[in-house]
Amino acid sequence: MFFTDKTKLDSPLGWQKQFRRLLPFLLSIIFTLAVSSQSISSAPKSTEILWDTYGIPHIYGSNAQGAFKAFGWAQTQSHANLLLRLYGQARGKAAEYWGEEYIDSDKWVLTMGVPKRAIAWYKAQNPAFRSYIDAFADGINAYAKEHRNLIDDEVEVVLPVKPEDVLSHLQRLLLFTFVVNQGSVAQVSQHQSPAASNGWAIAPKRSASGKAMLLANPHLPWGDLLWYEAQITAPGIDAYGSTLVGIPVLAIAFNDNLGWTHTVNTHDGWDAYELKLQNNGYLFDGKVRPFETASFPLKVKQKNGSLREQIFTVKSSVHGAVVSKKDSTLALRVVGQDSSGVLAQWWDMARAKNLNQFQKVLQRLQLSMFTVMYADREGHIMHLFNGQVPVRQQGDFIYWQGIIPGDTSKTLWTKNHPYQDLPKVIDPASGWLQNANDPPWTTTSPLAIKANDYPPYMAPRGPMYFRAQSSARMLAEDESISFDEMVAYKHSTRMELAERILDELIGAAQQQQDELTRRAAHVLAAWDRKADADSRGAVLFSFWVDAIDFDTVFKTPWNEKSPFKTPDGLADPQSAVKALADAAAKVEKAYKKLDIAWGDVFRLRSGNLDLPANGGDGDRGIFRVVNYAPTGDGRFQAAGGDSYVAAVEFSQPVKALALIGYGNSSQPNSPHVSDQLPLFARQQLRPVWRTRKEITAHLEERKAF
Template sequence: MRRTELRAHDENGEPRPSPRWTNRRTPLGRTALCLVLAVAFLLAGCTTSPPITSPLPPPGRATILWDTWGVPHIAAGDEPMLFRAFGQAQMRSHGNLLLGLYAKARGEGARYAGETSLNSDRTVLLMGLRERGAEWYAQQSPRMRAAVDAFATGMTEYATTHPAEHDRIYDPLLPLTGADVLAHVARTMFAFMTDVSDCKRVLPDLDRGDAPPPGSNAWAIGPERTSDGGTLLLANPHLGWGGDELLYESQLVAPGVDVYGATLVGFPVPVIGFNDSLGWSHTVNSVDGCDVYSLVPDGTGYRFDGGHRDFETSNRQISVRLPGGGYRTEKVTVRRAVQGPVVTVGGKTFAVRATAVDQAQVPGLLEQWWEMARARTLEQFRAALGREQLPMFNVLYADDAGHVLAAFAGKVPDRPSSYSGSWDAPVPGDDSRTLWTTTLPASRLPAVIDPPGGFVQNSNSPPWTFTLPAVPELDPARYPSYLPSPGLGWRERRGLQLITSTPKMSLDDLVRLKNDTHLSLADSVVPALVAAANRSLDTGARRGAAALENWDRQAQATSTGALLFLAWVYEALPEGHSADELFTTPYDPADPLGTPRDLRDPAAAVSALGRAAQRIQNLYGAIEVPWGNVARLQRGNVDLPASGFPGDPYGSFRVLSPDIARIASGKPGAVSFGDSYVAAIHFGSTTTARVLLTYGNSTQPGNKHVADQLALAQTGELRPALRTLSEINQNLEERMDVSR
């Protein structure tokens, strides 16, 4: 066993701390010989497939090849033209959505969308997110400043030359700027962060409403566990099907880079991607980068270290569009304490201290992602990670040299050990001893490379089960106690069951397993529940038990017990409670797949089953209702039965979450969350990928690519990723040329 040290440097040339990663495999290297061609010179490296134009366009020009799925394949002679063309492509595919998102990034969403964006604007003003965009813009390297400027120029060009393709109400937003791009990045990352932190309870939401928190599955399977000795990567984010979380699929090619993947709409670089040599995905991790401090009011200020402090105060205004036309003005007073922005909730005053956008900012996030996309080796990829600009997210990685990696990344406060209270509750804000000022370096966060189990995976559980069997570098005792406690979600439990029961996995296996809808929670409760119900005198519970016995414990469109099981969980678990509370034997990190177990209160469970069966009978006229009758894939003019289920606490690896409130009222519910971009990738002597963007690659009214991939999603089919000129030309819909 040897340790491969990372020697990344910061913007000033100073060495960065090395992440604590143990390399358990000697690098295999690549022995394939690259042909010496002009194209190879332009690409500045070896590839196993030709670029999408041959040769690349000259500097100052770009070509966009639109395939029959609405995916842009962009080849450019230089990076600024690549980003300029990418801005044009995104505006063509998502003009109204994109302009609405940039309005919110300026804190002007309510000016265009009315009251629905008012809370978002309040938070943007409170956290100074628009100002953060301007500050980050000034901190960009010359190369990345040129990139975001070009991206903004491309968006503006398309909007101004195709005015009929967007709602003209957005015209005052133009032109868009590089600072707008960074403000949008800051707002989006802050929305992700608050969803998994304590600050969510005191901050106005950013237009997410009642949407589930973002989630994801990702696997990296090493050559020891594949059927041909290659390496496999699964990327499977679970995000909302609209607004801030919508993903956009593309291929970007320029000198030195050829990357295929997906980004959040309005971002100029891929956030999930792969090239011929390597790929990566993210899962949402439980980085708690935001703390709430309880302040003690003192006149017009607050108490701090036994004395009085004045708030820093500024007055702002929000223009709110009225339904009947015209506007009203809302005045907003923004206050800051020493900890950060101040909010009042329920008559109490709190300060919010957040990493990423306020403390320990991440102005270099876009450039880090771009360097990850340009990397060709493990060492280059780790050097990109060494920039430590990710505000959150796990990183899961695989490459053609047989390496797999998982890292818990993000800006985690280095919280003072002198405070013995809980950081999950409001922290006393009148004492400087609770005030943290730095964040943990990557060397103090969990990570593993090439573990002996031959795989890494994550489905949003804490990082301690990145792999099995357990490895020393994922021992929670090595890390700060306020990192997530050991635990395993039911969806991740199912993922681990699928991996460990497939000792030699192929790409076909990966696609099949990704679509698994077996509910792991049902395996743990249904046998005992049915046995207890059959012993009871509750007729409804006995009928429910018969339905559960007939059920395959799947959430396929034809499965007839999934709806009843969903209703039982709602009856058996009070809101806000964990499914682990249903069991007597608690979760044991030493037996992650065998615990928790043993139904705690069979009588209460049976009573809940009787109520659930009666409710389903009343709503639908039967207890055994095919799941696809109530869970629908609806978008545009498409309406199809869904196979998939909410992930946790039910344990479906395939996540498609319908509108539960509508289902609970006896009406079909449209899926609005879950599988978005999916990529199954094989790395070896050649790189092969299958992909899907479940809801389609456009939101523009009348665009044929709104919902055109839902039929594939219904059957669980992925389409080949088109990456070579030959493949694209066989599936070419349109060509666009872009020049300065």
């Protein structure tokens, strides 16, 4: 329609003239089409943050340094007070900044050598990645300089943030909160983590769409360990996901080709060695060795604002830092202390385009723990029992959970297992993989990873707890899982525990003469066996569970030969009925009726919001985990559990929904502190916007650099 003179077009010269005349017009059309279809993956000329209406930053970097700086800015805009407090603690100066309550925190950080090691880690970065960490810190400081009035006065003392602070925070979090923490040291025989998680990978053969799917669902306390959702785009990367506040890269993420999530695995990355003291030293292989010592000035802010200073001395043996206890002297040995490449590994995981590339990054083994659950657009799924697992000369998992003799080199591990030694399964025959903090052996059915093929200290032989059994059951029972079904399963509040013993409990209670016990049986018989907001009977059952002894209540204990169906049955029905009568009396006294709805007792509270909750303790076999704390009025408030959730299908384009229940900001007066909580209460996820067209259609704010 543009060429009206056919005679002129028949000659080569005519074509050339017409083409030169129309070239600007054609170029403008091409440019318009390119811009209109442009996704956030194209490289911009400058760096910007596009904030959507849920407070999610979509970082659009002209280069990697620009993206890191913008990410530092974004995290500070959303979480300045929390971020600075976390960095102050990671410096080991929190007591100097904020007083006596932080003394134990500072001593732990200094004992573990966090600030000194952060300097070494910073120097160990390659020049390019060191510049990225610099840029992240620059972004934090730039925001703070421009918006000082939005930051609490008491945390401004941490400014300016140094790049080493970022690495101190990473260490404190990864090595000395997750791998080992003060609480687990206090109970040396229990290697506890403050976190839990669910993760699924579903292959095309079990997906209704024929596309692989991934479910990410970490559980953390709703306090200092907050997830932060973001999209980071720069040349070579276009990743969407989440990380913990203060970490400069995404820890759980997906791109157009692949994605992964983490779960806290049954990983033993630290051990406590008992030292035999002699002549101001300790015995080791028949000889007395001197302790290494380091002294630190520990300043403590007093109520009048003055500083009290004391000298804090840390001793170390060949095993590691020494922790003195009442009856013994222990030295802690912790993996990962030379793993300075953790951030670079996470960054490159998000840049990978296929399974081979992804595995090459994983083989670095810089990440000291966490299961990796993976899926991609080519249809591959994988479960990796990831972590730095020490090569030990003796003992099983239970042995290494206890206190280890420290007077001999025979118990001192010095190297870790390589990648090829770790439990792993790719594309299992079942077409599905799950982990709910159970050992790797139960990731699918039929079993694809055999415990007998690995050293007995690699991971425990069991048990498989009820939440993991519920997880596996939902996947095993559905031959064709749609994306919507996966989301619905994620929100399941069904109590797997109730399915094992409730019928016996009801039957035994119905035979009692006691009127209260019979009424309790009637309530439980009518209960839907869920912890939804309107479930009646769940409160009574929960009170009963709190009154029983899990170690003795079951007739058939857990058995690794039947991991998905045991434990089962009541060992002592009469004892169980007595516990039910006691629980019923407590419920009726507290709430005036036995069949009070779950959501009337368990609440979601934030600011002016006070909503009925759903979900509960994973020990009851609830997949939708919510942990509660008493509020003093007979009610319980959500204090942890489900935090970041992402459901991803690797279709073209990728389909994704996500949620951070407590919102993507913790700054006072931010509209995003709890704006996602109503969705959480309704068991809904929100759409993930990834293209420029989607983001600009839901744009709240734009920041250009």
